Amino acid sequence: MIYEGVLTKMQTEFGNPIQYYLVFENSFLNVNQLLDKEIEISFQGYQCLNCGKKKKIFRQGFCYDCFMSSAAVGDWIMKPELSTAHLDIEDRDLTYEKRVQLQPHIVYLALSSEIKVGVTRGTQVPTRWIDQGASQAIPIVEVPNRYLAGITEVALKNKYSDKTNWQKMLKNEVAPLDLVQERLKAQSFLPNEVMPYFSENNSKLYQLHYPVLEYPKKVTSLNLDKSPNFQGRLSGIKGQYLLFQDGTVFNIRTFEGYVVKFQL
Template identity: 65%
Template sequence: MTYQGVLKKMKTSFEDVVQYYLDMEADFLNMNQLLDREIEMSFVKYECLNCHLDKEIYRQGFCKSCFFEIPTAGDWIMKPELSTAHLGVEDRDLEYEQQVQLQPHIVYLANSSDVKVGVTRKTQVPTRWIDQGAHEAIEIVEVPNRYLAGITEVALKDHVSDKTNWRKMLKNDIVDADLVKIKEELSQYIPDEAREYYLNGNSKETNINFPVHKYPEKVKSLNLVKSHSYKGVLKGIKGQYLIFEDNTVFNIRANEGLVVNIIV
């Protein structure tokens, strides 16, 4: 069958093995059911996730003009410490920023390639960890707004990474870590403003299993815009990556805003 739609981050369901769903507008594809089957993908055009025009995607699924204008792409998205809604100060749209920033946020440790620190809204646990390809994660603090989460992350990343080595994650070149111990060691570096929100003994490791039948030995990243089409046997899904039998990987999240045909 042939499906056409604009790529958006795959939806996930946290089960014994993570379930992945690709929204193709008229259909939802359960990607787990496509494991060990041949898939053909082809690039059709661009479609900005905001204005829906056929304009080259700049970042996060948006064309360049939308990226620098819309509130969902403000700098505070990637840098939570820049959040100002708690002060009543607008960046691009105060109503939207208050809605997103002034809600419980989690600062966490996740182990996807190595242990890293990160920030997410409480409602995005464990979705955020799944999207990063983390096989284990733990909450450190739960704070009432994004700003406090941001300054906590900034303080902690002086002592632990805030980046994921995506190639290492996809090759499953990972080692289990004692996240409880690392969390306790890092607790001394939590800023004074966030110290009362430390989850002392109130959180435990979450373990995540991904649907992967074969991990790549050497990772080859697919650029669908340049190649226009690709055909391969799907062997796994981890993070937001499709993993194919020939070691090709395709990052759905990084290709949001591409209209594609998928033949299965």
């Protein structure tokens, strides 16, 4: 069978294990069903996720022009502390920025290799943690806007990393740490503006289980620009990565906006 279309991040369904779906314009594919099967991936071209034009992808699935102009990829996306919609100050499109920034956000701790701190919208729980390949995650606070979440993350970065070691995550090299206790320790690092949102009892711990038959001992990233054709046997899915038996890993998020053909 052949599935062809523009890559976007895999859609997920929380369960044990997590279910993954590749969604194209006219079809979709439950990736879990491909475990232990041979897959051929072929690069066909580009299509910007914003303007739809067949232009080379610059970053995050956008062509250069869209990346430089779209409100969906403003600096406040990667740095929530730069959010200004709560002050009625526009970055690129105030209507869009208010819609995204002025809603509940979660500041959390996640365990994908070591502990990391991060920010996500309340509507993205637990999707955000699945996309990161976290094995466990726990909310620290829920705040009413992105700015408050951002300054909380900045304060907690003095104690915790805000990056995932993707190679350790894919090899399942996870430190045995207690997120419930770490959450309580994190309270002392919270900014004063955020302290009213902290509750000692609100500490649901999420456990995430991925469909992996075998974790790789070494990993090599598949780059479609350098290797436009690849064939391998799927051994697992974790985060937004496809894991293959030979140690090749394919990050779907990196290649959003690429037109690909999957042959099964």
